[in-house]
Amino acid sequence: MARRRKSDCPIHFALRIFGDAWSLLVIRDLMFKERGSYTDFLRAEEGIATNVLAERLARLEGQGIIVKGAGRYRLTRKGIDLVPVVLEIIAWSARYDPDTAAPRAFVRRLRGDKQGLTAEIRARLEEERRRRS
Amino acid sequence: MARRRKSDCPIHFALRIFGDAWSLLVIRDLMFKERGSYTDFLRAEEGIATNVLAERLARLEGQGIIVKGAGRYRLTRKGIDLVPVVLEIIAWSARYDPDTAAPRAFVRRLRGDKQGLTAEIRARLEEERRRRS
Numbered sequence: 001m002a003r004r005r006k007s008d009c010p011i012h013f014a015l016r017i018f019g020d021a022w023s024l025l026v027i028r029d030l031m032f033k034e035r036g037s038y039t040d041f042l043r044a045e046e047g048i049a050t051n052v053l054a055e056r057l058a059r060l061e062g063q064g065i066i067v068k069g070a071g072r073y074r075l076t077r078k079g080i081d082l083v084p085v086v087l088e089i090i091a092w093s094a095r096y097d098p099d100t101a102a103p104r105a106f107v108r109r110l111r112g113d114k115q116g117l118t119a120e121i122r123a124r125l126e127e128e129r130r131r132r133s
Numbered sequence: 134m135a136r137r138r139k140s141d142c143p144i145h146f147a148l149r150i151f152g153d154a155w156s157l158l159v160i161r162d163l164m165f166k167e168r169g170s171y172t173d174f175l176r177a178e179e180g181i182a183t184n185v186l187a188e189r190l191a192r193l194e195g196q197g198i199i200v201k202g203a204g205r206y207r208l209t210r211k212g213i214d215l216v217p218v219v220l221e222i223i224a225w226s227a228r229y230d231p232d233t234a235a236p237r238a239f240v241r242r243l244r245g246d247k248q249g250l251t252a253e254i255r256a257r258l259e260e261e262r263r264r265r266s
Binding site for chain 2: 007008009010011012013014015016019020021024025028045046078081082084085086088089090091092093094095096097099100101102
């Protein structure tokens with residue numbers, strides 16, 4: 001099968017998978033907001049359109065980032081491995097956005113104990129993943 | 134002035150700034166590829182269109198992520214602070230992309246000594262920033 005990739009750059013690889021705002025917001029909801037159903041995603045404050053949401057969910061599922069079961073989506077191991085990416089984005093935004101909604105205690109923990117916080121979030125998501133699979 | 138933001142979520146904040154593939158590829162070029170001119174960006178293997186490139190550069194400059202001087206763009210402090218985000222994306226892609234172009238030695242270092250590698254890249258970029266400002 002001919003490969004049609006424009007580049008094997010690791011940033012490009014990642015961006016083709018989750019490099020649009022809506023995909024990463026879906027991943028965020030699954031990591032932090034205990035939202036997991038189609039309706040939950042639609043209710044997110046940013047206001048995603050149903051057709052866009054359906055397309056993003058299908059893409060993320062096709063890429064093995066999320067799986068669906070019993071009407072709810074959850075992160076796979078590959079999706080859970082995005083926790084460090086998302087945490088670094090939160091840290092950067094908390095630093096530069098004067099109106100950030102990132103909880104202060106969370107940001108303090110992220111600055112002082114990134115490894116511990118990462119491990120804790122991963123453990124919670126792994127637990128959810130096992131419980132539902 | 135009325136605020137018109139849909140959400141103060143830190144992920145959403147970041148995505149409005151660099152949450153599209155081209156913006157992050159420009160940031161990548163400035164971090165790792167010693168590309169800094171308009172023509173350099175155009176030559177990147179992913180093939181960005183000139184109008185898209187011009188729009189992204191203007192946006193990144195408006196957000197204070199990059200500045201232009203002497204015909205070259207460079208990362209500001211705010212842009213350099215994205216190094217950890219980009220490194221986590223590289224680590225994730227190196228893990229899941231069998232065809233990754235990420236150099237092995239780089240990935241090994243990233244896994245074994247993320248802090249040291251981050252500090253080294255930051256120092257190089259800070260040095261460039263100072264030299265050109």
